[in-house]
Amino acid sequence: MAELEINQDTVCFLSEKARLFHCKEEVVIPEVPDSPSDDWALQVLADHSGDTTFQEFKATIEDLEPDQQQAVVALMWVGRGDFSVAEWPAALEEAADSWNEYTAEYLIAHPLLADYLEEGLAAFGYSCNP
Template identity: 40%
Template sequence: MDLLTPLETLCRIILRAREMEAQVPAIDPDDAADNVDDFDDEGDQALSALEDELNSGVEEEMRAILDDLADDQLAETLALAWVGRGTYDTSEWDEAFAEASDNDPESAIDELMDMPLLAAYLDAGLAAFDYSCEGVGQND
C-alpha cells in the first residue's frame, strides 16, 4: 500500500497523540483522595513526577493537523488506526478505507481525538504495512 498522507505528517500525529496521552487532568485539592499515596504525611497533595497539566495547545494543534488533511488522507489515518487496533486486518484495507471514507470529516476527527491509545494504534497500523516513524524528522 502506498500512503496518501506523507509519512512525516502521520509521525507528527503520532507524536502529538503521545503528548496528549501523557497528560493527566490536574487534581482538585477539594476532591476526596482515592489513594492515600497521593498525599504526604501532613495531608498535603504530593507532587507526581508523571503528572503533566493538560495543555489545550497540544489538543488544538492535533485537531488542526487533522483538519488540514484532505478527506482521503483523513480517511486513511482513521483506517490505519483501525488496522492498528485490530478492527481490520491488512487484507481488509480496502474495506477499512471505504468505511473510513463514509465518515464526514468532523466525525472522523472526533473519533481519532477520542480514541484511547491513538499513537499506538497508528504506529501499529503503519507497521502492519511496513512503515515506521523511526528516523523520520531527524537530520542526518
C-alpha cells in the same frame, strides 16, 4: 500489498501529538463505544478545547483532505486490529462512509491512538523511529 495514501511523516506527527495529549493527567477518556458516529468524543473533549497539543493535532487533521483524514482513521483501525493490510480497501471504504467534520475529535478520543497509528504504519512496513 496495499498502498498507504497518507504521508508517513504526517502520521508520525499525529502520533506524537496524540501521545503528548494522552499523557496529561487531566485527560480522562472513557471506554470507546461501538459506533464511531456517537457524539461521545465531542462530549469528552469539550473540556480540552483550549489545550494547545489538542489544537495542533486538530489543525493538522483539518488541513488534510477528506480522503487523507479517512486514511488516518483506516490506519488506526488497522493498527487496532479491526482490519488487516489486505482489507485496506474495505477499511478506507468504511472510513469514507462514516467520515464527518469531527475526525480529529474521533481520533484523539482513543487513548491508545498513538500506538494504533504506529502499529498501522508498521503493518505497511513503515516506522516513526529513524
